[in-house]
Amino acid sequence: MRATPRRPHQVIELSHSQETTKQQEAMAKTAEMQAATAQHQIAAERERGEQQRKTDSARSQQHAQMKQYEDELARKRYNSEHEQTRQRNAEMVQMQEEASRRQETARRQTEESIQQSRRETDRRKAEHERELIRAKSISDAEGRIAENRANEDVIRRQMIAKVEAETGKAMALLREFSSFMGGGFDALLTDERRGTALVGGVTALAVGVYGAREGARMGFRVLEKYLGQPNLVRETSRNVYGFRPSAAKTAAAGSETTKSKAGANLGGGGILGDVVLDSKLETRVQRLATATANTRANGAPFRNVMLYGPPGTGKTMMAKRLARHSGLDYALMTGGDVAPLGSDAVTRIHELFDWASTSRRGLLLFIDEADAFLAKRAGGVAGSDLGGSTTQGSSTNHPGGVRSALNALLYRTGELSRDVVLVIATNRPEDLDAAVLDRMDESMEFGLPDAKARERMLRLYFDKLIVRGEDAGDDAPARGLLGALGLGKGGKRGGGKKGASIAVDEAITDATLRAAAAKLDGFSGREIAKTVAGAQGAAYGASSGSPALTLAMFEEVVDTKVAEHARRAGGFAVPVK
Numbered sequence: 406m407r408a409t410p411r412r413p414h415q416v417i418e419l420s421h422s423q424e425t426t427k428q429q430e431a432m433a434k435t436a437e438m439q440a441a442t443a444q445h446q447i448a449a450e451r452e453r454g455e456q457q458r459k460t461d462s463a464r465s466q467q468h469a470q471m472k473q474y475e476d477e478l479a480r481k482r483y484n485s486e487h488e489q490t491r492q493r494n495a496e497m498v499q500m501q502e503e504a505s506r507r508q509e510t511a512r513r514q515t516e517e518s519i520q521q522s523r524r525e526t527d528r529r530k531a532e533h534e535r536e537l538i539r540a541k542s543i544s545d546a547e548g549r550i551a552e553n554r555a556n557e558d559v560i561r562r563q564m565i566a567k568v569e570a571e572t573g574k575a576m577a578l579l580r581e582f583s584s585f586m587g588g589g590f591d592a593l594l595t596d597e598r599r600g601t602a603l604v605g606g607v608t609a610l611a612v613g614v615y616g617a618r619e620g621a622r623m624g625f626r627v628l629e630k631y632l633g634q635p636n637l638v639r640e641t642s643r644n645v646y647g648f649r650p651s652a653a654k655t656a657a658a659g660s661e662t663t664k665s666k667a668g669a670n671l672g673g674g675g676i677l678g679d680v681v682l683d684s685k686l687e688t689r690v691q692r693l694a695t696a697t698a699n700t701r702a703n704g705a706p707f708r709n710v711m712l713y714g715p716p717g718t719g720k721t722m723m724a725k726r727l728a729r730h731s732g733l734d735y736a737l738m739t740g741g742d743v744a745p746l747g748s749d750a751v752t753r754i755h756e757l758f759d760w761a762s763t764s765r766r767g768l769l770l771f772i773d774e775a776d777a778f779l780a781k782r783a784g785g786v787a788g789s790d791l792g793g794s795t796t797q798g799s800s801t802n803h804p805g806g807v808r809s810a811l812n813a814l815l816y817r818t819g820e821l822s823r824d825v826v827l828v829i830a831t832n833r834p835e836d837l838d839a840a841v842l843d844r845m846d847e848s849m850e851f852g853l854p855d856a857k858a859r860e861r862m863l864r865l866y867f868d869k870l871i872v873r874g875e876d877a878g879d880d881a882p883a884r885g886l887l888g889a890l891g892l893g894k895g896g897k898r899g900g901g902k903k904g905a906s907i908a909v910d911e912a913i914t915d916a917t918l919r920a921a922a923a924k925l926d927g928f929s930g931r932e933i934a935k936t937v938a939g940a941q942g943a944a945y946g947a948s949s950g951s952p953a954l955t956l957a958m959f960e961e962v963v964d965t966k967v968a969e970h971a972r973r974a975g976g977f978a979v980p981v982k
């Protein structure tokens with residue numbers, strides 16, 4: 406097909422149209438390129454933003470890690486410094502303790518050397534005084550012998566003259582008496598002078614008898630006031646009136662009695678008697694008793710002792726046995742008696758120690774409930790020798806009179822004594838003043854008995870109260886002059902008596918006592934004694950005839966005492982129903 410020839414204006418229009426199309430295509434391409442460029446820029450901006458965000462996040466994370474690392478280093482550095490400080494403090498405390506121990510050792514060595522030199526000086530002084538007395542006695546005896554030999558004839562003549570004079574007086578009295586009996590009544594009725602003399606003699610005799618009686622009464626009052634036991638002493642074995650057997654006989658009798666009782670109850674001797682302790686404490690007590698007896702025999706200063714532990718663990722009984730074994734007198738007082746005295750407490754304390762120092766045998770002063778007036782003073786800090794924490798004392802519960810009494814006791818116990826052994830007992834040793842603890846040379850803890858000790862106590866009290874029917878309490882020494890003369894109640898000291906023995910059921914065996922001892926876990930010695938005393942009372946109250954103890958009665962008493970102990974331990978709390 407042949408193309409139609411186009412006109413020039415058509416060609417121009419076509420060219421123009423093509424050019425326009427090309428321009429539009431170029432503009433479209435340019436727009437596309439611009440759009441692509443803009444998209445590329447947007448993507449690049451987005452990528453740069455993402456990179457910036459990642460960079461910022463990485464920087465933040467790195468900064469956080471750096472901060473954490475720095476904190477960890479600071480914590481490690483603080484812990485290291487704290488550990489070094491603690492080690493330095495521990496080393497300083499150890500050095501201080503070592504220094505304190507060295508000072509205490511040096512002080513004890515110094516005191517021992519001083520006491521040794523003092524004892525040596527006293528010994529030499531005593532030997533010198535004995536030599537002087539011996540030489541003086543010899544010289545006086547020689548002088549008297551020489552004088553008697555020189556004046557033998559004079560003395561013989563004086564004795565003959567004295568005998569003749571006495572013989573003449575006797576004969577004159579016989580003649581006067583015979584004449585008086587012969588015509589005395591007539592002479593008295595007729596002679597006014599003789600009648601007046603008779604009446605005056607009878608009156609003088611009556612006045613003399615009355616005066617002697619009143620003088621003796623007043624003398625005993627003065628003796629009781631100045632030689633009797635102080636008011637603070639509740640119980641003592643000391644006899645201040647001089648009607649005591651010799652010390653050797655008394656000690657021998659006490660030792661023999663203790664040995665017999667111990668042999669009957671425990672199968673052995675010893676100083677403890679019916680006091681049951683664990684093996685370690687019993688060994689310490691035996692050594693202390695032997696040391697105290699040897700100290701008294703050698704005239705050395707005594708050592709003060711502190712007994713601490715729960716009530717009813719045998720502290721008071723041990724103190725009595727210690728005094729008896731050592732040949733000492735003992736005196737018991739209670740710290741609670743000091744506070745009511747007020748300002749008179751200081752005077753009573755000094756009177757007590759003055760009275761104790763006059764004992765010829767030495768005296769063991771036992772202070773029960775010592776924390777009642779020996780507590781920490783204001784600002785006083787007690788040591789931690791017993792494992793207790795260091796606490797600050799308070800003056801709110803420490804009246805002035807009690808504090809003055811404490812100071813008086815510290816004054817009287819500032820030096821070791823050859824006359825008085827101070828033994829204190831307390832349930833709260835951490836409450837005692839530091840100065841009081843410093844004066845204690847030895848401390849012993851009396852804890853609650855274990856299963857073995859409970860079984861021994863139960864057997865001991867069962868044999869004493871049930872089998873033999875004895876009294877549960879200790880025999881207290883008689884008080885006053887009548888007691889000292891042995892004229893107290895019942896004609897003997899204490900006035901106690903032995904009860905009737907109780908028939909024991911065969912069902913109560915060793916296994917029964919062992920099981921009962923296991924149930925009495927946490928009981929003190931006093932509570933165990935009360936339990937057996939309760940069984941004794943149950944046997945006495947069961948019938949009016951011969952008392953008898955059955956297994957059911959014994960088990961009932963044990964269960965009741967266990968329940969009472971549990972209620973006391975819980976503060977007598979009543980359970981909510």
